[in-house]
Amino acid sequence: MANSGVGGGLTRRQLFERRARRRALIIASTSSLAVVLAIVLLVPLAPGWEAVKNSFFNGEVFLRTFPTLLRAFLLDMLIFAWCAPLIAIWALVIAICRDVQSPALYPLRIFATIYTDVFRGVPVILVVYLIGFGVPGLGLPRPWNSPYIWGSLALILTYSAYVAEIYRSGIESIHASQRAAAHSLGLSGADVMRFVILPQAVRRVVPANMNMLIALQKDVALLSFIGPVEIFRQAGVYKSLLANFTPYVVAAVIFLAITVPATRFADALLARQNRARS
Amino acid sequence: MARLELRNVAKGFGGVPVCRDISLTVESGDMVCLIGASGSGKSTLLRCMNLLEPIDDGAIYLDGQDISEPELDPQPIRRRIGIVFQSFNLFPHMSAAENVMLAPRRVHHRDRASLLPEIQALFDRFGLADRMQHYPDQLSGGQQQRVAIIRALAMQPEIMLFDEITSALDPQLVGEVLDVLRQLKSQGMTMVLATHEMGFAREAADKVCFLHQGVIVEEGPPEQIFDAPEAPETRAFLQAVVK
Numbered sequence: 001m002a003n004s005g006v007g008g009g010l011t012r013r014q015l016f017e018r019r020a021r022r023r024a025l026i027i028a029s030t031s032s033l034a035v036v037l038a039i040v041l042l043v044p045l046a047p048g049w050e051a052v053k054n055s056f057f058n059g060e061v062f063l064r065t066f067p068t069l070l071r072a073f074l075l076d077m078l079i080f081a082w083c084a085p086l087i088a089i090w091a092l093v094i095a096i097c098r099d100v101q102s103p104a105l106y107p108l109r110i111f112a113t114i115y116t117d118v119f120r121g122v123p124v125i126l127v128v129y130l131i132g133f134g135v136p137g138l139g140l141p142r143p144w145n146s147p148y149i150w151g152s153l154a155l156i157l158t159y160s161a162y163v164a165e166i167y168r169s170g171i172e173s174i175h176a177s178q179r180a181a182a183h184s185l186g187l188s189g190a191d192v193m194r195f196v197i198l199p200q201a202v203r204r205v206v207p208a209n210m211n212m213l214i215a216l217q218k219d220v221a222l223l224s225f226i227g228p229v230e231i232f233r234q235a236g237v238y239k240s241l242l243a244n245f246t247p248y249v250v251a252a253v254i255f256l257a258i259t260v261p262a263t264r265f266a267d268a269l270l271a272r273q274n275r276a277r278s
Numbered sequence: 279m280a281r282l283e284l285r286n287v288a289k290g291f292g293g294v295p296v297c298r299d300i301s302l303t304v305e306s307g308d309m310v311c312l313i314g315a316s317g318s319g320k321s322t323l324l325r326c327m328n329l330l331e332p333i334d335d336g337a338i339y340l341d342g343q344d345i346s347e348p349e350l351d352p353q354p355i356r357r358r359i360g361i362v363f364q365s366f367n368l369f370p371h372m373s374a375a376e377n378v379m380l381a382p383r384r385v386h387h388r389d390r391a392s393l394l395p396e397i398q399a400l401f402d403r404f405g406l407a408d409r410m411q412h413y414p415d416q417l418s419g420g421q422q423q424r425v426a427i428i429r430a431l432a433m434q435p436e437i438m439l440f441d442e443i444t445s446a447l448d449p450q451l452v453g454e455v456l457d458v459l460r461q462l463k464s465q466g467m468t469m470v471l472a473t474h475e476m477g478f479a480r481e482a483a484d485k486v487c488f489l490h491q492g493v494i495v496e497e498g499p500p501e502q503i504f505d506a507p508e509a510p511e512t513r514a515f516l517q518a519v520v521k
Contacts, residue, residue, distance in 0.1 A: 180330055181367035181426075185381035185433060186357030195380055199371045 054244075061246040065238045069250050072234035076220045079152055079230070083220070084213060086156050091163035092202075098168055101189065112164070119161035125222050128154040132226035147227035155223070159216055166208045170201035207273060210266035214259050221255075231255075279342050281306045281468050282327065282359075282437055287336035287346075289319075289326055296322045298492045300336070304437070304470055304485075309463050311479040311500075312472045314489035315515060320472035321364075323489070324439045327470065328361045340437075357385060360430030361439040364446050366422040368414040374401075374425045375410040378432045385433070393432075400428045404458055420451030427458055438462065440471040476519055480504050488512045 010018070043049060097105075097112035119127070131154040136145035143149070174197050182192040224233035231251045238247035280303040289297040297319040304310050312320040325331045327338060329345065329352040338346040345355045368377050378397050382388045401407050404424045414422055423443055430438060440459070444452040456478050462469060463482060473479055479486055480500045487497040490511045496503060507513045 177363065177365055177367045178369065180325075181363060181369075183352075184328055184330060184356055184361045185429070186353050186385050187381055188353060188384075191384045195384065196369055200369075203371065 056245045056249055058244055058246045061238075061242055061244045062250055065235070065242075065247045066250055069231055069234055069238075069247060070254060072229060073231040073251075073254050075228060075230040076217075079148065079155075079220045079223060079228070080217055083152050083155050083159070083216060086152075087159045087163055087212075087216070088209075090156060091160040092167055092198075094160055094164035095167035095171065096193065096198075098164070099171060099193070116161045116164055119158050120165070122158075124155070124158050124219055125225065127158050128222050128226060130154075131157070132223070147223065151223035151226050151228065155216065155219060159212060159219075163209060163212055166205045166212065167201065169208075170205035171197055173204060174200050204273070207266055207270035210262070210269060214262050214266065217259055217262070218255060280304060280339070281308075281341065282470070283339040284323075284327070285337045285339070287323070287326060287338060288334045289322055289331060290334055296492050297326070300492075300494055302487060302494065302497070304468060306468055307466045308484040309459075309469045309471065309482055310485045310487065311483040312470065312487050312489055313474070313476065313479060313503075313515075318489040319492040320489055321441050324361065324441050324470065324472055327437075328359050328439055329355055330361070353385075357381075357433055358435055359437045359439060360433060360435035361441065362423070362426050362430050362443050364442040366414070366419070366426045366446070368422055368426055368429070370414050373411050373413055374406070374417065374428075377414070377425060378429045381429070382432050397428075397432060400431060403461070404428060405454070418451060419447045420454045423447065423451075423455050424458055427455075431462075437468045437470070440469065440473070442472050442474060444473070444475055474519070476504070476516075488515065490515070 044053075046052075094112045094115060097108040098116070100106075100109055128151055132147055132151045135150045135153075136147070139145075178196055178200070179192060182196040187195070221230065221232040224230055224236070229237070231254060235247035235251040239245060282304040284300055284302040287297060287300040288295065300319075300323060302310070312323065314320055322331065326333050332348065333346050336346070337344050340355065340358065368374075369380070372380065375397060378400070379390060379393050382393055383390070398407070398410070401410050404427070406421060406424055406428070409417060409421055409425070412421075414425070417425065423446075427438075427443075444455050447455065452475070456475065459469070459471070459478075460482060471479070471483075483500045485497060486500045486503040487494050488503060488507075488509070488511070489495070490509075496507060496509045496512045503512065504516065507516060
């Protein structure tokens with residue numbers, strides 16, 4: 001071997017790959033370091049930096065508002081926690097309605113089609129406003145005028161439209177031979193859906209639905225516009241009180257602490273699924 | 279009365295005829311083998327017999343009853359005619375035992391406890407006793423195909439259809455699946471096979487039908503078809519295959 005002593009039994013190819021890996025690592029770290037240095041050194045040179053630093057990255061304000069904002073974030077988590085399962089169920093109902101074959105149930109199909117068209121076509125914030133202000137405007141008695149109920153409903157209705165489409169893509173991705181095999185055993189159409197198609201379809205779209213969960217996690221903040229003092233609204237209160245934008249940065253950091261691990265998890269799921277299928 | 283009878287059956291897809299004017303009788307306990315090139319209509323014919331595909335013209339009789347009547351509910355008929363596919367089509371999210379038990383449980387409303395001894399006996403019989411709890415992706419092709427056969431048998435069908443069930447298998451796994459067919463034949467099961475296993479067809483079939491471009495060109499006992507084919511198409515096909 002040409003490189004005897006260095007490789008300790010490695011082949012020519014393995015040695016080459018090791019050199020290539022090392023070279024790639026060095027280049028990647030050098031260029032990353034250069035970019036970070038440039039940002040750290042150049043941004044403070046901007047004329048307004050002191051002012052920006054003071055109003056967005058004020059350490060004192062950060063520490064003072066963090067505990068309360070974290071507590072306000074619990075409300076976001078709570079709203080998320082009851083919305084997510086309801087979306088999963090309602091979206092499945094819509095997805096199944098769009099797939100019904102029986103002519104007697106055709107109205108369900110029309111309803112589901114219009115439903116997904118409408119709720120995917122309207123901005124979430126508009127739905128939150130219309131339902132969150134509109135329904136309590138009917139003069140309902142407590143607790144039925146609560147913005148929590150109607151705000152959550154707005155999120156559930158909107159997100160279900162997207163998730164229903166994800167379910168449907170999962171249903172359609174199940175090969176026709178599975179349906180044929182199930183029918184050939186004499187199973188009814190409903191049983192084929194329930195025991196053969198849906199369990200496979202739902203599993204297959206878990207990574208896609210994880211992305212919807214992450215989006216929902218963030219959109220819970222939209223409810224602040226109709227009343228609940230969750231993290232975004234609490235940050236707004238602090239902003240007015242302290243004349244400082246740092247509370248918004250705190251809120252962003254808290255959101256990221258949840259959504260970044262969740263995103264990584266979703267990516268890992270997707271990667272695992274792709275590996276399993278190849 | 280024939281167990282299964284096809285009279286002048288025609289089937290096409292999007293205006294392209296796949297099966298034309300097919301007439302065929304299958305007597306009780308017979309093994310009928312359909313042979314012919316890919317695309318000759320063997321698979322389509324089997325799918326029509328199981329009512330997975332509606333036929334365009336002609337009629338299919340099961341014990342004298344016209345099962346090709348369009349108004350008929352296909353589900354009760356399908357329960358009487360089992361089919362096994364080339365690509366196994368096991369349900370990947372269920373264990374082998376669950377695959378087998380699904381239809382009896384849902385269709386015959388049997389409970390697991392009462393089913394288990396029967397299912398176990400079937401798995402034993404086909405040499406899969408230790409594979410019941412395995413998932414399809416943990417089984418070899420031959421094992422998967424045998425589970426698929428057990429799944430169809432668990433519905434206690436009167437007739438079994440086999441659609442090129444050994445075509446997707448490694449050569450050394452073909453034997454174990456053909457053994458299952460021999461076993462079924464010895465127990466008197468009525469069977470129709472689409473197959474490329476000419477040796478097996480010659481040895482085990484009671485009747486062989488040669489399909490060419492959607493038509494049964496020639497049919498008869500295996501000795502006649504394989505040793506003294508009359509139609510030039512049959513001769514050409516066998517020459518190409520047996521070589």
